[in-house]
Amino acid sequence: MEQLYEILNHVDGFIYPNEIVLQWGILIVLYPFITGLVAGAFILASLERVFKIKVLRPTYHLALLTALAFMIVAVLPLVSHLGHPFRAYEIMMTPHFSSAMAIFGFVYLWYLMVVLLLELWFDYRRDLVVWSNESKGIKRRLYKILTLGVTDISPKALAWDEKLGYIITVIGVPSAFLLHGYVGFIFGSVKANPWWSSVMMPVIFLLSAMVSGIALVMFLFMVISWIRKVKIDMACLDEIGKFLFLMLILDFTLESLDQVHRIYEAEESFEILHLLVTGKLTYTLFIFQGLMGTIIPLLTLGFFRVHLPKEKLRKPMYFLASCLVLFGVFFMRWNVVIGGQLFSKSFLGFTSFKLGMVGLEGFWMALAWMILPFLILSFFLWLVPPWKKHAEQSPSDIEV
Amino acid sequence: MGNERIKDSRRNFLRKSAVLAGTLLVGSATKPFTAMLFAANEPDKFQKWYAIGIDIEKCIGCGMCAKACKSENDVPKDPFYYRSWVEQYTIKNDGSMSVESPNGGIDGFTQSVPEEEIFKTFFVPKMCNHCYKSPCVQVCPVGATFVSPEGVVLVDEKYCMGCSYCVQACPYGCRYLHPEKKTADKCTLCYHRLKKGLNPACFEVCPTGARIYGDLNDKNDKIHQFLKDHNTQVLKPHLNTGSKLFYNGLTSEVR
Numbered sequence: 001m002e003q004l005y006e007i008l009n010h011v012d013g014f015i016y017p018n019e020i021v022l023q024w025g026i027l028i029v030l031y032p033f034i035t036g037l038v039a040g041a042f043i044l045a046s047l048e049r050v051f052k053i054k055v056l057r058p059t060y061h062l063a064l065l066t067a068l069a070f071m072i073v074a075v076l077p078l079v080s081h082l083g084h085p086f087r088a089y090e091i092m093m094t095p096h097f098s099s100a101m102a103i104f105g106f107v108y109l110w111y112l113m114v115v116l117l118l119e120l121w122f123d124y125r126r127d128l129v130v131w132s133n134e135s136k137g138i139k140r141r142l143y144k145i146l147t148l149g150v151t152d153i154s155p156k157a158l159a160w161d162e163k164l165g166y167i168i169t170v171i172g173v174p175s176a177f178l179l180h181g182y183v184g185f186i187f188g189s190v191k192a193n194p195w196w197s198s199v200m201m202p203v204i205f206l207l208s209a210m211v212s213g214i215a216l217v218m219f220l221f222m223v224i225s226w227i228r229k230v231k232i233d234m235a236c237l238d239e240i241g242k243f244l245f246l247m248l249i250l251d252f253t254l255e256s257l258d259q260v261h262r263i264y265e266a267e268e269s270f271e272i273l274h275l276l277v278t279g280k281l282t283y284t285l286f287i288f289q290g291l292m293g294t295i296i297p298l299l300t301l302g303f304f305r306v307h308l309p310k311e312k313l314r315k316p317m318y319f320l321a322s323c324l325v326l327f328g329v330f331f332m333r334w335n336v337v338i339g340g341q342l343f344s345k346s347f348l349g350f351t352s353f354k355l356g357m358v359g360l361e362g363f364w365m366a367l368a369w370m371i372l373p374f375l376i377l378s379f380f381l382w383l384v385p386p387w388k389k390h391a392e393q394s395p396s397d398i399e400v
Numbered sequence: 401m402g403n404e405r406i407k408d409s410r411r412n413f414l415r416k417s418a419v420l421a422g423t424l425l426v427g428s429a430t431k432p433f434t435a436m437l438f439a440a441n442e443p444d445k446f447q448k449w450y451a452i453g454i455d456i457e458k459c460i461g462c463g464m465c466a467k468a469c470k471s472e473n474d475v476p477k478d479p480f481y482y483r484s485w486v487e488q489y490t491i492k493n494d495g496s497m498s499v500e501s502p503n504g505g506i507d508g509f510t511q512s513v514p515e516e517e518i519f520k521t522f523f524v525p526k527m528c529n530h531c532y533k534s535p536c537v538q539v540c541p542v543g544a545t546f547v548s549p550e551g552v553v554l555v556d557e558k559y560c561m562g563c564s565y566c567v568q569a570c571p572y573g574c575r576y577l578h579p580e581k582k583t584a585d586k587c588t589l590c591y592h593r594l595k596k597g598l599n600p601a602c603f604e605v606c607p608t609g610a611r612i613y614g615d616l617n618d619k620n621d622k623i624h625q626f627l628k629d630h631n632t633q634v635l636k637p638h639l640n641t642g643s644k645l646f647y648n649g650l651t652s653e654v655r
Contacts, residue, residue: 001579004480014487014499016526016573020480023564023577083562083582087542090561096543101565104541191639192535192571345573346655348499 003356013349022341022353025361027077030369032183032205033212033333034074039180040213041067042116042172047243049169055239061123061386062224063217068116069377075108077369080360100189104182111179115172121148122165127389129153142383180209187336194269195276195340200258207251208329214244215325222319224381234311238304241318244325245301252294255332272347280350281339284331293328297321448615449551450589453626454525456649458610461486461523463505465602465611469527470506472590472601479503481576483527483587484602489653490521497653524647524654525611527602528553528574528587529635533642536566536575536586545584551616551644552591557583571639589613616644 007020045063048056079088092109095102129151132143181202187193188201198204218240225232262273277285300321308314342350356362469475469484486505490498490513498513511521530553531537537545537553544560547553555566560583567575567584578585590600598604603611614623626632630648636655637643647654 001478004478008479014501017479017482017485017501017504018567018573018576021576023567083564083577084560087559087561090542090559094542096540098537099539099541099565101539101541101563186565190535190539190569192569341568345571346499348497348655 003354007352007354010352011349012352013344014346015344015349015351016346019344020351022338022351024337024341025081025353026338026355026363026366027081027361027369029330029333029337030077030366031074032180032187032337033330034070034077034369034373035183036180036205036209036212036329036333037216038067038071038074038111038213039176039206039209040211040215041070041217042176042213043210044214044217044240044243046169046173046176049166050173053239055235058233058236059217059221059240061389062221063213064116064120064123065380065384065386066217066220066377067213068112068120069380070373071108071112071116072376073369073373076372077366100186104186107179107182111175115168115175119165119168119172121146122161122168124384124389125150125161126153126158127384130390139383177206181206187340192345193340194267195273195343196336198258200254200261201336204251204255204258207247207254208332211244211247211251212326212329214240214247215322215329218244218318219322219326220377222315222322228387230387232315234314237315237318238308241301241304241321244321245298245305248294248298248301248325252298269347272343276339276343276350280342280352281335285335285339288331289328289335292324293331294325297325297328447549447617449617450530450594450613451551451616451623451644451646452527452530452589452611452613453623453630453632453646453648454611455626455630456522456524456610456647458608459486459523459525460608460610461488461505461509462607463508464605464607465525465527466504467506468601468605469587472593473588475585476579478579481579481585483574483585485526487524487526487654488521489524491519491653492517493519495519522649522651524650525602526572526574527645528589529572529641529643529645530587530589531641531643533640535569535571535639535641539565539569541565548591550594552589552594553586554588554591555584555586557581557585560584571636571641 004020011020041063044056045060045067047053048060079085082088091102092105095105097103125147128143128147130153132140132147132151135143184202184205187196187205188198190196218237221237221240222232262270300317304314304317309317338353342353344350357364359365463486466482466485469482470477473483475481475483482504484504485501486509487499487501488505488509488511490500490511492498492513494517500509500512502509505523509523511518513521530551532547532551534547534553537547540546540560541563542559542561544556545553545566546556557578562577562582562584564577564584567577570586575584575586577583590598590602593600600613603613612622612626614621614626616623618624626648627646632646632648633650634643634646635650
């Protein structure tokens with residue numbers, strides 16, 4: 001409450017008296033960010049399987065496991081932010097279908113249970129059976145449970161695994177689009193808020209999701225290769241870089257279009273939004289999201305299309321580009337979620353937002369939510385390492 | 401025998417499912433706008449259907465309405481939560497505008513603009529517009545916010561999960577998350593008083609009779625006279641919220 005009294009002194013112009021409190025804080029920034037990483041990572045995986053870009057093979061299982069690890073966490077900040085977290089199940093029991101938010105639970109479960117878990121299970125079933133016979137102790141038990149009692153690894157059964165897995169991936173591509181396009185719609189459909197209300201919002205969310213997901217897998221692929229002390233597959237890395245570049249162009253173009261459209265139409269809300277982006281959002285929009293998260297990676301990856309420098313230089317630049325893109329997309333979410341609540345719906349003033357360090361909505365908690373999926377991913381990589389899968393070991397994977 | 405029974409019940413099940421799905425499909429096709437697009441409630445002709453009229457020309461900015469609302473409805477006393485408040489608009493000679501609402505107008509107003517600079521000044525009392533195509537009802541993911549048969553927008557606090565989506569969706573800033581209850585809270589048009597035949601608190605205390613409420617279904621009601629006598633306007637009409645709060649003397653500066 002003291003914090004609110006402090007904010008009261010930092011109100012610019014006139015805001016409706018109920019608008020001093022910011023309803024959605026950093027946890028709701030994390031929600032579209034994490035969900036976007038899931039959708040993006042999955043789409044990268046589907047490039048290999050559905051669109052047959054074989055050079056991406058080394059990242060296929062990593063991308064899927066990453067998507068799963070982040071998907072498990074995606075819903076947690078959301079639920080913990082609720083006033084009554086224990087009533088969250090009501091959204092599944094009595095969904096109010098005119099609400100854009102009502103089907104979130106179903107979209108989430110569909111994606112988690114039907115797409116990610118099933119696909120991974122079909123992919124790993126053979127290995128789980130083999131590993132459950134080879135290993136000992138707790139691992140053996142875990143593998144046994146994960147096979148769900150299906151131990152048939154005859155060629156016929158494996159062919160079925162392949163077939164079903166493929167079908168699920170094909171279903172998964174539109175599902176990933178649905179998942180994140182839908183998240184964009186939750187914001188884009190709020191007509192009371194001109195910063196959110198845009199038909200472009202789902203599309204922009206989707207493209208930035210792909211950008212961030214691809215960047216995350218690129219980042220992880222490099223880090224994991226380094227930890228495992230194996231030579232990184234440069235052909236694969238270059239290919240990821242190529243897709244990241246393509247997606248960045250699309251994302252940048254559409255986000256710019258959205259802004260150009262706003263500026264040119266200059267509707268009722270134009271003045272206040274202009275003040276918003278040139279004032280409260282200057283750093284996060286122009287510097288963090290625009291320059292660092294978009295322009296620099298775009299120029300770097302674009303330069304690689306013209307001239308491919310030596311591996312020694314390329315690797316750190318890819319690494320830097322992926323980090324910058326992740327940083328930029330995080331601030332894109334920040335600018336949408338926080339930015340959309342800073343100005344008054346009276347269009348006459350601003351409230352302010354200060355991120356606290358402690359507490360459920362604080363910086364440390366947000367950081368914990370952000371670290372958790374990496375821990376879960378580490379567990380997955382320990383339990384079901386993609387590089388130990390049958391026929392997965394490429395020559396470059398042999399330990400050096 | 402057993403097989404046949406299973407087949408039979410399966411056939412029955414499929415048939416029933418098909419009928420159910422068909423009914424739902426046809427049903428949703430016949431009323432697509434009310435069922436899916438808005439959370440619109442058609443007025444029931446035999447019920448009271450409340451609307452509110454506020455006469456800006458009569459408001460003197462005493463803030464009694466906002467004060468009475470806080471005491472009657474157990475609204476937190478901190479200056480961040482209001483079901484009802486008053487805004488002071490001051491248009492200056494140079495065309496610029498100053499808007500203020502210190503503590504929602506509860507403690508009254510002082511004019512911060514020197515008198516010689518004032519072109520005109522007036523007060524605008526604000527409260528829930530009890531929209532009949534209300535965005536807040538539309539977005540509630542669990543249906544905790546609903547429209548009563550009398551056209552009053554209410555929140556079921558035992559059901560609300562506190563996601564704040566409705567607070568985001570209200571274009572008029574009429575909602576807040578109750579700091580203790582952790583659920584959405586808003587003006588109920590003093591529903592508890594209406595049900596006893598009493599006036600809502602803010603209407604009861606207004607010394608100039610600047611606000612009235614009444615039954616839109618009753619052609620003899622005072623709200624109809626109000627709408628007939630004045631050129632009224634609602635806030636943000638372009639948002640098509642179906643606001644039932646009609647202002648007399650509303651100018652384009654007010655949002």
